[in-house]
Amino acid sequence: MSIVKEVPFLVVGGGIGGLATALGVAATGRSVLVLEQAPEIGEVGAGIQLAPNATAVLSQLGVMEELATHAVFPQRLVLMDARTGQELSALDLGDAFLEKYGHPYIVLHRADLQQVLYAACQANENIQVLTNQGVTAVEDLGDRAQVTVTDGTTYLSDAVIGADGLHSKTRQLFSGDQPICSEYVAYRGTIPMAEMAAQAGTNMDDVIMWIGPHLHLVQYPVRRRELYNQVIVFKSFRYKENSDDWGTPDEIDEHFGSCCASVRHAVSYISRQRRWPMYDRLPISNWSKGRVALLGDAAHPMLQYLAQGGCQALEDVACLTHFLRVFGDDYAKAFASYQEDRIPRTASVQTNARLWGETIHTVDPLAVYLRNQLMQQRSPADTRYVDWLYSRQYP
Template sequence: MGNQEKEILVIGGGIGGLATALGAAEVGQKTMVLESAPQFGEIGAGIQMGPNAMAVLDRFGLADEIEKYAVFPKRLVLKDVYTAKELSVLDLGDEFKAKYGYPYIVLHRSDLHRVLLEACEKNPSITLVNNQFVETVVESENGVTVTNSNGEQFTGKAVIGADGLRSKTRKYFSDDQPICSHYVAYRGTIHISEISSDANMDDVIMWIGPNLHVVQYPVRRGELYNQVVVFKSNNYKEDSDDWGTPEEMDQVFEGCHPLVETALSFIQRQIRWPMYDREPIANWTKGNITLLGDAAHPMLQYLAQGGCQALEDASYLADMLKEHGENFHQAFLAYQEERIPRTARVQRSARTWGGIIHATDPISILLRNTLLEKKEAKEFEMIDWLYGYKKHLEKVNS
């Protein structure tokens, strides 16, 4: 088989992997997406998409389809978890949209994933394969060969590891391990009719307090209400599930505002999500192998940028594949040169913001609240670096 006939192999069929396949197809490259699950799908609940992510979805021709499922919040609101006082507001209205070119949206993760999946299924340049637990990746003169847990092999002309937080592909670049933040999340959506009339359907609300927070917003055209409860466990034990339990959640949130207590009463308690990230690494590329999304830069979710950064990756990688043609090594090096500093900044900023919203000592809390209260709702300087990123669109339609 001649090298030209081989595909790019994408390991992982999540948001990042599917977006990568769409980006590669846009510039004329065939891809095969290898997903470990028996079917393509997305677990979890809501996801927030800043204008930097919406720009990529629009590039791939998906903005209209996404908007059928999305909710367009008017404000991001930080509230005190005990008093319900509004500490800070970011106005997401016309000025925000005009400045960044796209709206801020919230939607169900499964809706976003399905739109990406359907676009991949319709694309003749993309092959989707399930039940693929990739064990090894080896590069030789013939290409890059991926071997799965059954011993089956796929040889492509390049490999992109989009296989998430516990990426096997990352082991070729770093022997680091995921870092547990000692925080857990409990997530869930409930039907909008179950929500009390006090809930503001136009806002993304983040209730904050010492070592804890709750996020609430509507999803799926406003039919469902998404809630995420997050707290730091005092009982953290490595290699154990016996920490961050629902019982501990009830203790930690004792005395919070009645609206937050109501949220807790609806939350699904069966699945706890321990929260991990990793330190940024200085290199993701070796020969014709590179990393993307959480495999490259897993981050804590305090800036709601995990999925957004994977989409940015996919878009910029497509530009570099277009620019460098069949020279994948050069394309991957150019891709990471742009993306590593950007994503490392987001990873570190997410950690920092987590520290700010979860502040425990009275002086830090007073200082934070005083500064937040002085910020105008239409003051965008603090977020400009995040939402004003245009690198992933520079070469569109060129």
């Protein structure tokens, strides 16, 4: 026998975007129910980078002070040549950067971010989070929205936000598209800082990206510098559609064996037990219908090369919250205005993430030479190339 429950506002997905959405919506005076399919709230993965456009939102949500106790505030973003070991470029994240953007650049463990958001939701009497809630269907009924879960329960709500990630069920209401595999794969994890000897020519407080043909390595400290986060990414030349027999651990040494000693040393610490194939989707022209809208990776999944996936989800939250305040209970207008603001912005970030991936992974000798020359000529204080990302903030 099916059960029908009525709730004022419903969020599908209890990840970073979904929990942040609940906090933002609750701050407008609404009661919120979050449905998460996993048996418990927890983040799989390792580190996350949050630029000022994201930390501004976390400050608005009232969690930045607690996050600061878990985070690391890096000194620089550094681009290194994975083959030669040469520093190509850097961006200073010190006082001038903070003065310009008003909010810091931080790095932290994804689990720490999610747990801080979850704790804030648990402490808010207007938010309820339910786990083991696999969603099978989302519908806009005109005067209400309807969400059905695997146990047969049906939720009727005044509004629904689909924050259910790359493989979103909610997105099916708007598009029949499928995730696009980049043919790149990631291996990631953290190790105790004590086990990671400082590498020649690098600062363990920096966010370092080593780039090379069809590969890169990202490194930075997390969890109050107790752990060192590392992610290696490479293109598999054995890619097979609908198969897991590609991007396998034996390919790691094929790709990184010709890199400099520092990179080879770092790669030796990478856990090879789990791989993450890298997907995105093409931008879509609509992600709201009446009382239903998408947010985060459900709306605009992007490749990780600009470190903006989580940041753009948090921007979504700030924008959505703003229009909920403006339009009150007129959800159709609030959602339409939200997507009108966000779609051009997120489509640009999605597109540029792909382009930046092609730039850092290029194998063309002329392209490598020109890229490196341009990088080496810029000043560490020059924010022109990131200003369009970091300066966007919502009221």
